Amino acid sequence: MENLPAHFDSLFTVDCIIFGFDEGELKILLIERNEEPFKGWFALPGYFVETTEAIESAAQRILYESTGLRGIYMEQFYTFGALGRHPQGRVITVAYYAMIRLTGQKDVKPVTDFASQAVWVNVKDIPELAFDHSRIFRKGFEKIRNKISYQPIAFELLPEKFTLTQLQNLYEVILDKKLDKRNFRKKMLSYDILKELDEKQKGVSYRAAKLYKFDKRKFAKNFQKELSFSK
Amino acid sequence: MENLPAHFDSLFTVDCIIFGFDEGELKILLIERNEEPFKGWFALPGYFVETTEAIESAAQRILYESTGLRGIYMEQFYTFGALGRHPQGRVITVAYYAMIRLTGQKDVKPVTDFASQAVWVNVKDIPELAFDHSRIFRKGFEKIRNKISYQPIAFELLPEKFTLTQLQNLYEVILDKKLDKRNFRKKMLSYDILKELDEKQKGVSYRAAKLYKFDKRKFAKNFQKELSFSK
DNA sequence: ATATAAGGTGTATTTTTTACACTAAGGAAC
């Protein structure tokens, strides 16, 4: 950390995988680039980190510019710095993922000037992306797939009030496999992080299901105890 | 990723937590800085990433400069970029950990010109470190503590041939708790990643224990199957 | 009233985790 130039600059970026769950499908937000390099390609929302900005804030800013949302929990999952990843020079990117609630209106605001549009794409239909963004996406997706197996992180994707079947569908889409209904419910309820509401689903043409809420307090209490190797 | 300056430079660093296991103690390698800022403080080995260098290579180089070792597996675990972390300006650092085999001689080569010495320090006695390195250390240590609970990553720390008791001691030191001998052996052997050798410990004044080797092939085979949420 | 579609529930079996204590072996000390 020595021999610092009197003034220095940095060239690194933040790229975000923004997950949303909509109509039973897990999607991410992609932008279509309208500038070179990779003009016309789809890419993860991302941008340079200002020198006066913490990485974390840059991630929040990019999320805001892409979706209009603020204060969403984002998790940093890896930093990519292979030499050839940007055709014009050395760019290091810190990758984050976020999970957001798509409440019908799909709040996408393709704000930035370098994107011609922003679209939600099913994770099963992601095209080849600009730069090394395909790799970044795969790594981030793998991360949440692993994490969800031992930590209930997926509630951010659901509406505030949800049914157990919706929750199970979400798990099935993320894990890409069918789960047993009875076992899923038993296990999920045993975590004791859901609050059963006095309310039922509306507008369905079949028996309405009970609604639940995620209980942050209980979650914090029940998931502080760490993983153990045996005793 | 637009509006690139014709020429650009980046200011970021790599910092490494280098773990070693010696005389029953888990240690990390620290350097003592002999330049400002934080002259005289201990710090994690780290340095700038050259613009012509992949992050990964920089990590390897730093490991080599600190220990004389090459080709060791290193894992990136987090990137730190809070605004105030370096007193002279914005420096982003990508943190890696490595685990190395301390085979008696303790191969420390305090090579760099900005370090007056390099020392192995027990993880229980880490002093307050320069910059935000204390925080980096805590985060990295937590990471391996979690990871070892579901992946046998600790073999790199042991001599090539080791006894089950040595392995158990290592786990106990990392997890900071006592484990049951029978259960530990049962579980470890059930992973089927150890090769039992036709050889025994030497030079001990008590019953010599069988020696084992870590079997990389079996490890790869048995740990590709991923974690699952239930079926 | 009937059909349709999802909601909601329990138990037996298997697997995994935990708790727990004694004999065996080898070298050191006398």
Add this chain to the structure above:
DNA sequence: GTTCCTTAGTGTAAAAAATACACCTTATAT
């Protein structure tokens, strides 16, 4: 060479967790 000391090495029973599996209930639509 006998005794002592220290660690090696082993099995089983009980508890907990994970799995497999099928039917009745309830709400709406026709």
